[in-house]
Amino acid sequence: MLILSHTSHLPSETTLTKFFFPPTQRLQAPPSTSGNDQGACYCVGQARSSNRRCSIRSPGLGRMLTRCAMNGGEGPHSYARNSSYQKGVVDVAKPIIEEEISRKLDLKHLSSTFRIADFGCSTGHNSCAAIQIITEAIRRRFEIEGLISQLPDFYVYFNDKVTNDFNTLFNSLPRERLYGAAGVPGSFYGRLLPKAALNFAYSSCSLNWLSEVPKAVLDTTSPAWNRGKIHYVGARREVCEEYANQFAKDIESFLDFRAEELVPGGLMALLVPTVPASCDPNSAYAMTTAPYLLGSCFMDMAKTGRFSEAKVDSFNIPVYFPIPQEFKAIIERNGKYTIERIEVLDNPGKHNLTGPKDHAAHFRSVSEGMLIDHFGSEIIEELFDRYTKKLEASPLFSDPDCDKSIIMFVLLQRKLESYCSAS
Amino acid sequence: MLILSHTSHLPSETTLTKFFFPPTQRLQAPPSTSGNDQGACYCVGQARSSNRRCSIRSPGLGRMLTRCAMNGGEGPHSYARNSSYQKGVVDVAKPIIEEEISRKLDLKHLSSTFRIADFGCSTGHNSCAAIQIITEAIRRRFEIEGLISQLPDFYVYFNDKVTNDFNTLFNSLPRERLYGAAGVPGSFYGRLLPKAALNFAYSSCSLNWLSEVPKAVLDTTSPAWNRGKIHYVGARREVCEEYANQFAKDIESFLDFRAEELVPGGLMALLVPTVPASCDPNSAYAMTTAPYLLGSCFMDMAKTGRFSEAKVDSFNIPVYFPIPQEFKAIIERNGKYTIERIEVLDNPGKHNLTGPKDHAAHFRSVSEGMLIDHFGSEIIEELFDRYTKKLEASPLFSDPDCDKSIIMFVLLQRKLESYCSAS
Numbered sequence: 001m002l003i004l005s006h007t008s009h010l011p012s013e014t015t016l017t018k019f020f021f022p023p024t025q026r027l028q029a030p031p032s033t034s035g036n037d038q039g040a041c042y043c044v045g046q047a048r049s050s051n052r053r054c055s056i057r058s059p060g061l062g063r064m065l066t067r068c069a070m071n072g073g074e075g076p077h078s079y080a081r082n083s084s085y086q087k088g089v090v091d092v093a094k095p096i097i098e099e100e101i102s103r104k105l106d107l108k109h110l111s112s113t114f115r116i117a118d119f120g121c122s123t124g125h126n127s128c129a130a131i132q133i134i135t136e137a138i139r140r141r142f143e144i145e146g147l148i149s150q151l152p153d154f155y156v157y158f159n160d161k162v163t164n165d166f167n168t169l170f171n172s173l174p175r176e177r178l179y180g181a182a183g184v185p186g187s188f189y190g191r192l193l194p195k196a197a198l199n200f201a202y203s204s205c206s207l208n209w210l211s212e213v214p215k216a217v218l219d220t221t222s223p224a225w226n227r228g229k230i231h232y233v234g235a236r237r238e239v240c241e242e243y244a245n246q247f248a249k250d251i252e253s254f255l256d257f258r259a260e261e262l263v264p265g266g267l268m269a270l271l272v273p274t275v276p277a278s279c280d281p282n283s284a285y286a287m288t289t290a291p292y293l294l295g296s297c298f299m300d301m302a303k304t305g306r307f308s309e310a311k312v313d314s315f316n317i318p319v320y321f322p323i324p325q326e327f328k329a330i331i332e333r334n335g336k337y338t339i340e341r342i343e344v345l346d347n348p349g350k351h352n353l354t355g356p357k358d359h360a361a362h363f364r365s366v367s368e369g370m371l372i373d374h375f376g377s378e379i380i381e382e383l384f385d386r387y388t389k390k391l392e393a394s395p396l397f398s399d400p401d402c403d404k405s406i407i408m409f410v411l412l413q414r415k416l417e418s419y420c421s422a423s
Numbered sequence: 424m425l426i427l428s429h430t431s432h433l434p435s436e437t438t439l440t441k442f443f444f445p446p447t448q449r450l451q452a453p454p455s456t457s458g459n460d461q462g463a464c465y466c467v468g469q470a471r472s473s474n475r476r477c478s479i480r481s482p483g484l485g486r487m488l489t490r491c492a493m494n495g496g497e498g499p500h501s502y503a504r505n506s507s508y509q510k511g512v513v514d515v516a517k518p519i520i521e522e523e524i525s526r527k528l529d530l531k532h533l534s535s536t537f538r539i540a541d542f543g544c545s546t547g548h549n550s551c552a553a554i555q556i557i558t559e560a561i562r563r564r565f566e567i568e569g570l571i572s573q574l575p576d577f578y579v580y581f582n583d584k585v586t587n588d589f590n591t592l593f594n595s596l597p598r599e600r601l602y603g604a605a606g607v608p609g610s611f612y613g614r615l616l617p618k619a620a621l622n623f624a625y626s627s628c629s630l631n632w633l634s635e636v637p638k639a640v641l642d643t644t645s646p647a648w649n650r651g652k653i654h655y656v657g658a659r660r661e662v663c664e665e666y667a668n669q670f671a672k673d674i675e676s677f678l679d680f681r682a683e684e685l686v687p688g689g690l691m692a693l694l695v696p697t698v699p700a701s702c703d704p705n706s707a708y709a710m711t712t713a714p715y716l717l718g719s720c721f722m723d724m725a726k727t728g729r730f731s732e733a734k735v736d737s738f739n740i741p742v743y744f745p746i747p748q749e750f751k752a753i754i755e756r757n758g759k760y761t762i763e764r765i766e767v768l769d770n771p772g773k774h775n776l777t778g779p780k781d782h783a784a785h786f787r788s789v790s791e792g793m794l795i796d797h798f799g800s801e802i803i804e805e806l807f808d809r810y811t812k813k814l815e816a817s818p819l820f821s822d823p824d825c826d827k828s829i830i831m832f833v834l835l836q837r838k839l840e841s842y843c844s845a846s
Contacts, residue, residue: 113617155617157605162596166589170608173585180615182580182605185593192603194536194578 068209068318068370070122072165080123080168082365086205088349089271089407090130093204096343097269100411101137104340106265107145110152114138114199116179117157117261119188119254120206124158124169130202131156135178154179159192161185163369187211189253193261201258201268208273208287210318211250214242217316228309230298231291231317247320251330259336262414268337274344274408277323285405290363291317297386298375306379315374317367324408337412345407350400356391360384491632491741491793493545495588503546503591505788509628511772512694512830513553516627519766520692523834524560527763529688530568533575537561537622539602540580540684542611542677543629547581547592553625554579558602577602582615584608586792610634612676616684624681624691631696631710633741634673637665640739651732653721654714654740670743674753682759685837691760697767697831700746708828713786714740720809721798729802738797740790747831760835768830773823779814783807 070079116134121127135154142151158169162185173181184192188203189211216224217232217239224238232243258268275285294317302309324344331339353359364384372380391397493502539557544550558577565574581592585608596604607615611626612634639647640655640662647661655666681691698708717740725732747767754762776782787807795803814820 113620115617153618162593166593166606170585170589170606173608180607180617181609182607183589183593184603184605185596186604194538194603195576197536 069161069164071365071368072123072168077364079365080125082361083126084352085349085362087126088347088352089204090126092345092348093271093409094133096409097133098137100341102141104267105141112152113155114152115155115197116200117159117193117198119159119203121158121160123165124172127158128172128174130204134200156181157184157193159184159188161187189250191257195260196263198261199263199266201262204271205273208319208321210246210320213316213318214246216242218314226316227313228299230295230315233288233292243320247322248330252334255334255336259414264414264416266414268412270410272327272408273321274324274406275321276406277325287321287405293390297383300386327408336415338415340413341411343409345409347407350403353400356388356397359391359397360388492584492587494788494791495546495591500787502788503548505784506549507775508772508785510549511770511775512627513549515768515771516694516832517556519832520556521560523764525564527690528564535575536578537575538578538620539623540582540616540621542582542626544581544583546588547595550581551595551597553627557623579604580607580616582607582611584610612673614680618683619686621684622686622689624685627694628696631742631744633669633743636739636741637669639665641737649739650736651722653718653738656711656715666743670745671753675757678757678759682837687837687839689837691835693833695750695831696744697747697829698744699829700748710744710828716813720806723809750831759838761838763836764834766832768832770830773826776823779811779820782814782820783811
């Protein structure tokens with residue numbers, strides 16, 4: 001039912017007019033089990049087998065995208081210089097995170113170190129801003145309660161895929177800061193941190209990125225083969241279902257592994273770009289438009305003989321935008337957390353993208369790596385020239401208020417083990 | 424007295440014929456205090472001030488070298504492809520580390536996660552080999568004792584300076600491994616890890632790198648001004664004393680901060696290139712020859728007008744090679760550890776450098792960053808051409824057995840807090 005309600009909200013091809021892409025995650029096979037009876041096992045892909053040895057599953061041909069992190073460095077096409085949209089999400093969540101920390105954080109059972117992790121930190125500029133908000137809110141809470149002398153040390157784990165530019169991340173860390181910092185490479189759909197050591201988990205604009213492209217959409221023998229398209233938007237129902245199922249499976253893994261890493265009672269703040277359940281066909285959703293328009297550019301280029309249509313068929317973008325109810329249902333089904341707060345937010349960051357060129361630069365900064373891996377670097381300039389022209393052809397890309405996509409804020413609390421087992 | 428005994432062992436200019444350089448550390452001001460009464464404070468330089476806010480001390484002009492990590496990547500000049508000398512240190516220490524873990528590791532008081540850190544990991548190839556030795560030795564110990572079902576999860580912190588190439592490090596992590604991994608950017612002369620969480624600390628060929636060039640050797644008004652040289656080898660006594668004092672101060676900081684991070688009873692294995700106390704003037708010490716010969720190349724180039732002699736005077740290499748007794752005395756003075764084992768080792772890795780070109784490539788991979796920062800990239804090719812010729816002019820660089828430098832292995836155990844305070 002969830003899948004049906006999701007697919008029904010997809011905008012038709014004619015209403016797809018804007019785009020948005022959050023930070024990527026390394027596209028690897030998800031863990032084969034989510035239980036923890038065999039102890040932690042870590043590897044590049046975070047897959048887990050039955051004998052505590054890790055192995056990466058052999059990916060289906062074309063499914064594995066090897067370089068899907070945000071653009072590194074600080075150059076004109078970098079994520080660092082083209083992520084003001086995502087910065088808006090950090091900004092709009094600030095008062096909510098501050099309020100929840102002031103209300104929900106349990107000061108009584110803290111150890112000498114308070115551990116925080118950002119899952120999907122990219123090159124760090126927005127991540128550092130979020131960590132500053134979290135640590136400052138905790139510090140203020142201790143201050144208000146007259147417990148400042150008991151303020152624990154902060155230690156922050158910055159996670160992103162192995163292919164993320166951690167060098168730029170580390171160089172973007174504030175020179176003056178109150179926390180120790182570590183970079184953690186690997187897919188957040190696997191185990192990343194020590195057991196029951198994490199006090200506060202955070203992730204913004206990252207969980208939309210699937211662990212892999214659903215196998216069936218690239219399988220020419222499957223009813224879900226997504227011929228002539230690179231995304232589920234505007235595609236057949238079977239394709240949409242494959243994406244929705246992959247998303248549900250991935251989020252389940254994410255919740256399971258974070259449940260292993262969080263201390264009982266630990267908090268998790270998630271910010272996830274979503275689309276409203278009640279779809280207004282006259283509205284535009286930036287985030288769902290992006291892959292659609294990109295796909296049409298690819299097909300245009302294939303028609304000119306730049307590459308084959310089969311080349312396009314073998315590429316799909318592993319990103320999914322749920323409706324809020326769908327995401328909430330996955331959390332409830334998982335059962336390891338209590339939902340402390342759910343809020344739907346408008347992203348002020350959309351006003352930072354003032355025209356088609358901003359939109360194109362933004363999109364390029366989050367997708368270029370995976371596009372080069374599949375199509376080669378020689379097509380990039382032409383692709384984004386075409387893409388920019390498509391954006392310019394629509395009046396919607398000059399008016400940020402037309403973007404009706406939403407951000408879902410969820411605050412979860414890790415249940416205590418006993419309660420969790422009983423649930 | 425220590426300083427005197429150290430300076431007396433320095434080889435004269437005529438016996439300086441080989442070189443060796445271990446991994447660099449970010450050259451930052453050391454922490455202003457080593458006590459932990461003000462809680463942990465982390466920043467790029469790991470300096471600590473009195474109000475829990477971090478600040479980087481303003482460096483003296485010319486003292487701060489901004490890019491002193493090993494050469495990144497995996498290209499022909501990379502550390503990854505030119506560190507077989509250092510790999511020899513890992514190899515020769517293997518049976519000793521295995522033996523000590525089998526004898527000294529306390530299995531009774533371990534938590535569910537066993538945390539290991541390598542301080543000065545560089546781009547990871549040698550570091551991963553060392554971590555493999557350590558984790559496998561621990562696993563075998565549990566197996567032998569019939570406790571394999573209680574084997575904890577391993578979590579490894581790979582530390583090096585902010586300017587280290589962590590991207591290459593993360594990509595060099597084994598795809599199949601039994602440990603979680605995090606990269607920790609920052610000087611190991613500051614606080615890097617959560618308090619009392621580390622079970623096993625390791626550092627190989629790294630502690631020779633000072634936190635900064637001693638101020639006085641660059642001060643034209645000081646009796647220790649090191650005019651016309653770039654290192655203490657062959658320099659005046661005052662210069663040698665400044666280097667020795669800086670080394671003692673840095674190691675004291677290293678031991679203090681690791682004492683905060685280690686669990687009581689935690690082990691620390693250190694491998695430090697040293698020179699013998701009894702200096703044989705007919706012997707050659709590769710590690711001390713390197714900066715000497717480099718300095719003579721710089722002075723030759725200054726004489727040709729390539730740059731000024733003042734440019735050479737304002738550059739010194741922040742590396743120091745103690746005698747074993749000197750290093751031991753610093754540990755004993757620190758008082759936070761018991762010395763469980765000390766051993767002097769010959770490095771089989773010297774046989775991997777079979778001629779002058781190998782030596783030059785090795786030296787370039789560890790020094791190029793700091794040389795470019797001070798002199799500019801345009802001098803590098805000429806510099807190493809000259810350097811290689813100097814190496815070729817000496818028969819010593821074709822016979823690894825002539826290198827009489829030694830590696831000091833030290834196994835330390837963190838004292839229990841009560842015992843530590845009483846000592």
